[in-house]
Amino acid sequence: MASLLTSAATRATRRTLLAAPSGCSFAPRRPVPELPDIVVYIEALESRVLGRALEKIRSADVFVLRTAVPPVDSLVGRKVGELRRLGKRIAFRFAGDLWLVVHLMVAGRLQWSGTAENPSARNALAHLAFPTGTLTLTEAGTKHRASLHLVEGEAALRAHDPGGIEVLPGGARQFAAALTAENHTLKRALTDPRLFSGIGNAYSDEILHAARLSPVALTQKLNAGEIARLHAAACEQLAVWTNRLRAEAAGRFPSGVTAFRPEMAVHGRFGKPCPACGAIVQRIRYADNEVNYCPRCQTGGRVLADRSLSRLLKEDWPRAIGDRNA
Ligand SMILES: [Zn+2]
Numbered sequence: 001m002a003s004l005l006t007s008a009a010t011r012a013t014r015r016t017l018l019a020a021p022s023g024c025s026f027a028p029r030r031p032v033p034e035l036p037d038i039v040v041y042i043e044a045l046e047s048r049v050l051g052r053a054l055e056k057i058r059s060a061d062v063f064v065l066r067t068a069v070p071p072v073d074s075l076v077g078r079k080v081g082e083l084r085r086l087g088k089r090i091a092f093r094f095a096g097d098l099w100l101v102v103h104l105m106v107a108g109r110l111q112w113s114g115t116a117e118n119p120s121a122r123n124a125l126a127h128l129a130f131p132t133g134t135l136t137l138t139e140a141g142t143k144h145r146a147s148l149h150l151v152e153g154e155a156a157l158r159a160h161d162p163g164g165i166e167v168l169p170g171g172a173r174q175f176a177a178a179l180t181a182e183n184h185t186l187k188r189a190l191t192d193p194r195l196f197s198g199i200g201n202a203y204s205d206e207i208l209h210a211a212r213l214s215p216v217a218l219t220q221k222l223n224a225g226e227i228a229r230l231h232a233a234a235c236e237q238l239a240v241w242t243n244r245l246r247a248e249a250a251g252r253f254p255s256g257v258t259a260f261r262p263e264m265a266v267h268g269r270f271g272k273p274c275p276a277c278g279a280i281v282q283r284i285r286y287a288d289n290e291v292n293y294c295p296r297c298q299t300g301g302r303v304l305a306d307r308s309l310s311r312l313l314k315e316d317w318p319r320a321i322g323d324r325n326a
Pocket residue numbers: 274275276277278279294295296297298
């Protein structure tokens with residue numbers, strides 16, 4: 001225990017030293033794992049731990065486990081019967097209807113090692129050892145947002161589901177109903193985990209670009225054709241990216257969510273040419289977030305990056321950033 005505490009203290013010091021100054025506008029924005037990333041994580045886990053019994057679970061961080069009952073040690077010896085995505089969370093069902101819910105939030109990542117320990121994992125929060133290898137939950141940074149919850153039964157599990165609809169199997173009518181339930185900017189609506197499951201900052205930018213719609217258009221002002229275009233773009237982008245990440249992993253455990261994906265049309269491409277039309281990709285920063293868009297494809301040539309639109313997005317963003325990553 002003493003050695004664990006010492007290593008945690010050393011790690012915390014290292015994190016503090018490496019952390020960017022708070023409020024630094026040039027701090028790199030860490031990509032949040034979204035639906036395609038989580039789906040590919042789950043597929044990699046299914047082939048490694050489904051039907052396998054947990055041999056050991058070890059927390060390497062005092063903050064990571066947010067529940068006390070049932071005790072996490074009660075998982076040892078139980079087999080994984082199912083893996084399920086809940087929004088941006090991954091839930092493991094262990095025998096006895098015990099659910100371990102992993103929430104990666106912004107900086108949490110999963111690593112797999114084919115050995116009993118994973119000594120090379122940096123910033124480890126927890127290790128789960130199976131006969132096939134060790135799964136390690138890591139989190140860079142100092143914010144302690146990634147978490148584990150252990151709950152018993154489907155009813156308790158549901159409390160961890162933000163409730164957004166699944167775009168791909170949901171169908172056009174359900175999509176339109178969720179989209180127009182309240183009047184918000186498209187950017188906010190798409191990234192609201194209560195409305196849509198698993199869509200965050202990156203894929204919402206890509207979906208809006210593919211749909212040729214402005215991020216600040218209001219949901220209740222869209223016509224039926226625009227809603228249909230948005231639905232088609234959402235289905236297409238989520239499917240295309242899931243397939244792309246799956247092909248990249250090629251059976252290996254996904255090595256993480258990278259900051260820059262050259263195949264993205266607008267997300268993370270501020271100042272670069274739009275691949276569809278060549279106009280320069282623009283950016284609006286607001287709260288702890290940003291929108292990237294093409295003014296020619298999406299906003300009728302208007303550059304939105306002015307203060308009033310930043311304010312509009314900020315005002316359309318009343319909840320904490322933590323909720324946004326749910
Ligand atoms: Zn364009």
